[in-house]
Structure formats: structure tokens, C-alpha cells
Amino acid sequence: MATLYGYFRSSAAYRVRIALNLKGLAHDQVPVNLVKGEQRGEANLARHPLGLVPSLETDEGVTLVQSLAICEYLDEVHPTPALLPADPAGRARVRALAQLVACEIHPLNNLGVLKYLVGELGADEAAKLAWYRHWVAEGFQALEAMLTPEAGSGDFCHGDTPTLADLCLVPQVFNAERFECDLSPYPRIRRITERCRALPAFAQAAPGAPAVAGAE
Amino acid sequence: MATLYGYFRSSAAYRVRIALNLKGLAHDQVPVNLVKGEQRGEANLARHPLGLVPSLETDEGVTLVQSLAICEYLDEVHPTPALLPADPAGRARVRALAQLVACEIHPLNNLGVLKYLVGELGADEAAKLAWYRHWVAEGFQALEAMLTPEAGSGDFCHGDTPTLADLCLVPQVFNAERFECDLSPYPRIRRITERCRALPAFAQAAPGAPAVAGAE
Numbered sequence: 001m002a003t004l005y006g007y008f009r010s011s012a013a014y015r016v017r018i019a020l021n022l023k024g025l026a027h028d029q030v031p032v033n034l035v036k037g038e039q040r041g042e043a044n045l046a047r048h049p050l051g052l053v054p055s056l057e058t059d060e061g062v063t064l065v066q067s068l069a070i071c072e073y074l075d076e077v078h079p080t081p082a083l084l085p086a087d088p089a090g091r092a093r094v095r096a097l098a099q100l101v102a103c104e105i106h107p108l109n110n111l112g113v114l115k116y117l118v119g120e121l122g123a124d125e126a127a128k129l130a131w132y133r134h135w136v137a138e139g140f141q142a143l144e145a146m147l148t149p150e151a152g153s154g155d156f157c158h159g160d161t162p163t164l165a166d167l168c169l170v171p172q173v174f175n176a177e178r179f180e181c182d183l184s185p186y187p188r189i190r191r192i193t194e195r196c197r198a199l200p201a202f203a204q205a206a207p208g209a210p211a212v213a214g215a216e
Numbered sequence: 217m218a219t220l221y222g223y224f225r226s227s228a229a230y231r232v233r234i235a236l237n238l239k240g241l242a243h244d245q246v247p248v249n250l251v252k253g254e255q256r257g258e259a260n261l262a263r264h265p266l267g268l269v270p271s272l273e274t275d276e277g278v279t280l281v282q283s284l285a286i287c288e289y290l291d292e293v294h295p296t297p298a299l300l301p302a303d304p305a306g307r308a309r310v311r312a313l314a315q316l317v318a319c320e321i322h323p324l325n326n327l328g329v330l331k332y333l334v335g336e337l338g339a340d341e342a343a344k345l346a347w348y349r350h351w352v353a354e355g356f357q358a359l360e361a362m363l364t365p366e367a368g369s370g371d372f373c374h375g376d377t378p379t380l381a382d383l384c385l386v387p388q389v390f391n392a393e394r395f396e397c398d399l400s401p402y403p404r405i406r407r408i409t410e411r412c413r414a415l416p417a418f419a420q421a422a423p424g425a426p427a428v429a430g431a432e
Contacts, residue, residue, distance in 0.1 A: 062308075073307065089276070
């Protein structure tokens with residue numbers, strides 16, 4: 001059985017939990033407490049030298065890191081249900097939407113960055129919050145503009161089944177809500193998120209869900 | 217013929233130039249001057265709503281965004297030479313190495329972020345430089361630890377041919393050199409970078425190369 005090393009509130013771990021659930025893959029969960037700094041401990045550094053979560057020990061005994069790489073691996077080894085469409089242009093669109101969250105919003109707002117802002121740059125709580133909300137707003141404005149039916153969005157970010165893009169969007173919305181970002185300008189994002197949350201695979205991966213290990 | 221909208225010094229555009237060169241795909245280049253703010257102009261926002269480069273107009277008339285999504289598209293439509301290995305675990309490793317640059321280092325050091333640090337948070341030049349070097353050092357320490365022969369590195373990041381991981385590494389090293397980061401602690405990174413730079417596909421994609429449009 002695969003083992004997921006993660007943290008209940010980590011966006012990146014949340015993405016992988018959704019993928020595992022969508023694929024119906026049973027797995028153990030081992031919490032790595034980011035608030036207590038366990039990600040910088042020896043055990044986690046041996047799995048991920050940058051001291052991040054998640055990592056996944058696969059059934060085949062390989063340890064994988066970086067959430068999108070893990071999700072693509074799961075999609076290649078367990079192709080059904082597919083997390084990417086079949087056509088190259090559609091796959092590129094889904095990956096671009098996913099990367100818009102994973103490369104343009106999330107990296108700016110993770111715990112290590114927020115700590116640096118406060119500790120090294122002397123940002124106060126208001127400045128930290130403004131920073132967080134700035135990158136969410138920029139990214140979500142772009143996503144909202146891209147999530148049109150003309151471009152291929154349907155019930156979900158791309159078409160009528162969940163893809164890698166939804167796996168990234170929903171955890172980012174969760175975190176935006178946590179930081180009380182105004183989501184009213186993004187009706188498409190909100191509609192797709194609600195649609196996703198109605199699926200057990202998403203609901204059972206959410207930070208507060210009983211199936212998620214290590215919640216406080 | 218495909219058209220690449222990019223900027224000579226953009227890491228992300230540089231990645232795509234290398235991919236196009238490795239695949240031997242002729243393409244037009246249209247510069248989007250990031251220093252003059254052309255990325256926020258109407259024409260570029262129509263291509264990429266977040267106001268980023270690169271975007272690629274394909275032979276098939278589709279506009280693609282986000283560099284890693286573009287590179288994977290090119291790899292799927294033009295499979296030779298391959299930018300990813302054939303086995304799922306190898307593919308996951310290459311994608312993880314690429315994402316370590318594209319999700320953990322580069323997003324913190326791009327132009328928009330540096331501008332925010334100075335303009336909104338009042339960071340001075342020294343604080344900006346320290347920020348830049350901090351994320352490069354953290355990321356490169358992790359990469360260096362991962363680029364071992366035991367884990368699959370050879371002449372290049374993975375095996376003995378260039379992959380998506382090298383496409384991300386070399387532009388990041390270029391930028392680290394520009395910001396005078398100390399690269400002496402990373403012999404594996406330096407060796408692989410030199411090996412890549414000896415290939416015409418990499419050399420001709422470099423920011424100073426005559427084949428790159430829009431350099432100043």
C-alpha cells in the first residue's frame with residue numbers, strides 16, 4: 001500500500017489526496033507537522049531534500065516528490081479515471097491551468113515564504129495578508145478569464161470530469177477562504193469549486209475531513 | 217510555423233526555446249519586453265491573462281501558455297528526441313526536478329515579485345538581493361542532493377540525454393549567475409549545466425545568443 005507523507009492543510013498534499021481518492025487507491029497517511037517544523041527534520045529531508053510535503057512512497061517502493069509530478073505518475077500508472085484529457089491541446093490547457101495555481105499563486109503563499117516576509121523583511125500582519133491576497137487576486141483573475149466554455153470549461157475546469165486543474169484549484173480556494181480573500185469576483189471558480197466539493201473524492205480529501213490524518 | 221512570444225531574459229521563455237531547438241522545430245520569435253511592461257498590454261493579456269511570457273502559437277493555431285505545459289505539449293506532438301524518459305518513475309523524477317525549479321525557486325524570483333518587494337514592502341537593494349539568493353540557495357542545495365548517479369543522474373539531470381529537468385535547470389543557473397549567487401557549493405549542478413551549454417540547442421537559446429530575438 002502506498003504511503004502519503006503530508007499535512008492536512010498543505011495545498012500540495014491536498015492535491016495528491018484528491019488524486020488518490022479519484023483513482024480509488026487505498027493509502028496510508030503519515031502526517032508531517034509543518035507548524036512544528038517536522039518538514040525540516042531528518043526523516044522528511046531524506047524523502048524531500050527541500051523539506052517540503054507531500055511525498056509518496058509508491059507500492060513499487062519508489063519515493064516521489066512534488067505534487068504535480070506525483071499526480072501525473074498516478075495518472076500514468078493508474079489511467080482510469082483520467083486526470084488529463086486525451087488530446088495534446090487539451091492536456092496542455094489542463095496543465096497550464098494547474099501550473100497557474102502551482103507555479104504562480106501557491107509558491108508565493110506557502111508557509112516558508114510568509115515566515116521570510118515576517119522574519120527577514122519585517123512585514124507586519126497586515127502587510128503579510130495584503131501580500132497573500134495580492135497573488136491570489138492576480139492569479140484568480142487570470143484563471144477566471146480562462147475558465148470559459150469557449151476555451152473548454154464545463155462542469156469542471158476542463159470538460160465535465162475532474163482533471164489535474166481541479167485538483168489544484170480546490171485546495172487553492174480552500175486556502176484563499178482561510179485567508180479571507182474576496183472570491184465574489186470569480187463566479188466560474190466558485191461554481192467549479194462547489195461542483196468538485198460535491199464529489200466524495202474531493203470532500204474526503206479536504207483538510208477538515210475525518211479521513212485526513214493529522215488535523216488539529 | 218509556430219510563433220513564440222517571449223523575452224530574451226525570461227527563464228520560462230528560455231526553457232521553451234531550448235525545447236523547440238532540441239526538437240528541431242523552426243519558429244518565429246516575437247519579443248514581449250518585460251522591462252517596458254509589454255506583458256501587461258492588451259495583446260499579451262489576450263494570449264496570457266496573467267500577463268506572463270512565454271506563450272506559443274502552434275502550427276495548429278492554438279495558443280498555449282505556461283512553459284512546462286508548452287514543453288510537454290511539444291514532447292507529445294513531436295516525440296523525438298524525448299524530453300521525458302519512458303518509465304513512469306523516471307518521468308516522475310524528471311518532472312519533480314523541473315518543478316523544483318519551476319514551482320519552488322523561479323516563482324519567488326521573477327520580476328513581478330521583486331517589484332512588489334521593493335514597491336510595496338520597501339525592500340532595499342540589499343534585501344532584494346538577499347531574498348533572491350536565499351531561494352536559489354535553498355533550491356539548489358536540494359537539487360544538488362537529488363542529482364546523484366544513484367538516483368539516476370548521468371551526463372544530464374536524468375540519464376545521458378537532456379530532459380525537461382535540464383530545460384529548467386540551465387535558465388535558472390543563468391539567472392543565478394546574473395544575480396551573482398555563489399554556485400561553488402553545487403558541483404553537480406555546474407557540471408550538468410556546462411554539459412548542456414555545450415549543445416547547440418541550449419547555446420542558441422541562451423539570452424545573449426544571436427538567434428534570440430529582442431535582446432538588448
